[in-house]
Amino acid sequence: MSEPLLEVSDLQVYFPVYGKGLVPRHINDVKAVDGVTFQVGRGETLGLVGESGCGKTTTGLAVLRLIEPTGGSVVFDGVDLSTLDKRDLRLLRKRMALIFQDPYASLDPRMSIGAIVGEPLEIHRLTQTRADRDDRVGELLELVGLSPDYRNRYPHEFSGGQRQRVGIARALATEPDFIVCDEPIAALDVSIQAGIMNLLEDLQDELGLTYIFIAHDLSAVQHFSDRIAVMYLGRVVEVADRVALYETPQHPYTAALLSAVPVPNPAVQRTRQRIILEGDVPSPLNPPSGCSFHQRCPKAFEPCPHVDPALRTTKRDHDVACHLHDPALSGAAGA
Amino acid sequence: MTVAPSTPMERLPEKPVSRSREIWQTLIANRLAVAGLVVLALLVLMAVLAEVIAPFGINDIDIPNRLTGPSMSHWFGTDDLGRDVLSRVIIASRVSLQVGFIAVGFALAFGVPIGLVAGYYRGKTDSILMRLMDILFSFPAILLAIAILAVLGPGIRNAMVAIGLVYTPIFARITRGSVIVVSEEVYIRAARSLGARDGRIIFRHILPNVLAPIIVQTTLSLAFAILSEAALSFLGLGVQPPNPAWGRMLAEGRNFFQQAPWMGIFPGVAILVTVMSFNFVGDGLRDALDPKQKSVIESRGQSV
Numbered sequence A: 001m002s003e004p005l006l007e008v009s010d011l012q013v014y015f016p017v018y019g020k021g022l023v024p025r026h027i028n029d030v031k032a033v034d035g036v037t038f039q040v041g042r043g044e045t046l047g048l049v050g051e052s053g054c055g056k057t058t059t060g061l062a063v064l065r066l067i068e069p070t071g072g073s074v075v076f077d078g079v080d081l082s083t084l085d086k087r088d089l090r091l092l093r094k095r096m097a098l099i100f101q102d103p104y105a106s107l108d109p110r111m112s113i114g115a116i117v118g119e120p121l122e123i124h125r126l127t128q129t130r131a132d133r134d135d136r137v138g139e140l141l142e143l144v145g146l147s148p149d150y151r152n153r154y155p156h157e158f159s160g161g162q163r164q165r166v167g168i169a170r171a172l173a174t175e176p177d178f179i180v181c182d183e184p185i186a187a188l189d190v191s192i193q194a195g196i197m198n199l200l201e202d203l204q205d206e207l208g209l210t211y212i213f214i215a216h217d218l219s220a221v222q223h224f225s226d227r228i229a230v231m232y233l234g235r236v237v238e239v240a241d242r243v244a245l246y247e248t249p250q251h252p253y254t255a256a257l258l259s260a261v262p263v264p265n266p267a268v269q270r271t272r273q274r275i276i277l278e279g280d281v282p283s284p285l286n287p288p289s290g291c292s293f294h295q296r297c298p299k300a301f302e303p304c305p306h307v308d309p310a311l312r313t314t315k316r317d318h319d320v321a322c323h324l325h326d327p328a329l330s331g332a333a334g335a
Numbered sequence B: 001m002t003v004a005p006s007t008p009m010e011r012l013p014e015k016p017v018s019r020s021r022e023i024w025q026t027l028i029a030n031r032l033a034v035a036g037l038v039v040l041a042l043l044v045l046m047a048v049l050a051e052v053i054a055p056f057g058i059n060d061i062d063i064p065n066r067l068t069g070p071s072m073s074h075w076f077g078t079d080d081l082g083r084d085v086l087s088r089v090i091i092a093s094r095v096s097l098q099v100g101f102i103a104v105g106f107a108l109a110f111g112v113p114i115g116l117v118a119g120y121y122r123g124k125t126d127s128i129l130m131r132l133m134d135i136l137f138s139f140p141a142i143l144l145a146i147a148i149l150a151v152l153g154p155g156i157r158n159a160m161v162a163i164g165l166v167y168t169p170i171f172a173r174i175t176r177g178s179v180i181v182v183s184e185e186v187y188i189r190a191a192r193s194l195g196a197r198d199g200r201i202i203f204r205h206i207l208p209n210v211l212a213p214i215i216v217q218t219t220l221s222l223a224f225a226i227l228s229e230a231a232l233s234f235l236g237l238g239v240q241p242p243n244p245a246w247g248r249m250l251a252e253g254r255n256f257f258q259q260a261p262w263m264g265i266f267p268g269v270a271i272l273v274t275v276m277s278f279n280f281v282g283d284g285l286r287d288a289l290d291p292k293q294k295s296v297i298e299s300r301g302q303s304v
């Protein structure tokens, strides 16, 4: 990995749950993100993968400090975001952007396309005159493959794919170096997904962008990511280089996710065993003791229900949180 | 910076159906709303040109011709002092509309910002502001207005303040409710992710998206404000004699109801027509702006 642009350590986001009553009592927390650690290198893409509800969006929002983390730290380009005051954080937003999953919900229906794409320019006073702004908006629309003539149109006139392009143009307006893409193609028709993926890839090459690319299955990030982090119930259970993760997955959960990814080679596909996980994802309100995956893990053994495995480096640039790969316990993992 | 578009551009339909056009078309398809709009337009015209239109002065006393019924010279008859009822009804329309607009303007000016702040910031600010509004709201509207006038003293200006205060919590509540919903929208998070300040988010993104229910409520409140003014004037707390007001004329007409029913009927009809028109337009707007909401009349029917 190149020098990291983003370092996330032990990030936690708890959503408090209050009881009913005259004076609401804090009774529990939804541990949406519970100790997430990863780094993203400059110009690289980190794929963040996991089932629905495992805390991917929450992680992305907390990294951008759009929600206050409960604990942990986020260091962006050497600056610990928690040390910034409101004003400095707002200034830093110029360098970070977010692309949303639902292009139907992420554009203000009362604003024209031009106003939407021009808003970041206005906020950060990046253009001096109206004419400058119009020019820049036109440029941005062209950059994402839309006609500059669309600037006076409104979001409801566009298809999902076109709206997503508008969202991307908005994200690019301040020339950020880092973008969180939160399942940017999941809500789109299959026929236009590839177009958006190619656009994001081209933009990265052209502009040297750093991405966190969120997806709920591995096939979506397969070709696109340099490194991949697999999340389960608010934790990162495995982070590795893309190739290493695909060829030698270490965590049983990663292996299960991988077995669901179709392989183009039919011979390999036939020999591949599909691992079907039993049971449902536990609730982040009451995570299981020990390893939160142990109830569904086909390889669970003695320490798993009791001891929470820490994320540790097992090979170069390959971290995993699993007792199977703990050298101190490896003798016990006979099964 | 040039990246070739990854897919050929999709064409947009040449003539988009604009949202405002769609709203307008739904509105004018509603006959009651159109009738209401026409009547209101005439009313406003009448109020503006009142002095020109009115055939007599409002205080042209003509004792020999007191309490005469409708005739060619006095279409609406004359009152107990021989004054022309038609002229007084016309001139009074000015005061009614004026009180209505100013009082509702007052309620908007206070209620909407309170609702925006309470709904956006939530927490303590919200609790304090909305408890205050609840206190105001817990009194029956007309009683509260009477109480306020008891403190401020009667008169048209104080009546506007009193009615405005009475309607402030309604706007605060409606605005707050919509703000809470809109604040959760993804595009609000998007604005925040760009570095937008609270002020920009509230005025550029939230306010335009909560306008529809506020507009509907404004129209409906105009009807109720005019009705409240009539009630206050009826009780002698609003417009002071010898200036005419519909409510006041209704009160005076009560004493002569047997001999000269026209004294009360015509101002009464004026109130009825105005209030109904605002209600029809309000209901029509509600349907046009948000087809999911029920009309006032429908929801009344259910709550009974």
Ligand SMILES: Nc1ncnc2c1ncn2[C@@H]1O[C@H](COP(=O)(O)OP(=O)(O)OP(=O)(O)O)[C@@H](O)[C@H]1O
Binding pocket: A015, A030, A031, A032, A050, A051, A052, A053, A054, A055, A056, A057, A058, A059, A216, A284
């Ligand atoms: N504002 C909130 N208040 C309470 N709980 C929340 C809140 N936001 C998210 N959660 C909970 O936190 C957990 C993680 O949610 P998150 O949206 O981050 O998941 P995700 O991995 O992005 O899922 P998806 O694939 O469905 O987008 C979920 O259990 C969710 O219900």
Ligand SMILES: [Mg+2]
Binding pocket: A056, A057, A058, A182
């Ligand atoms: Mg999500």
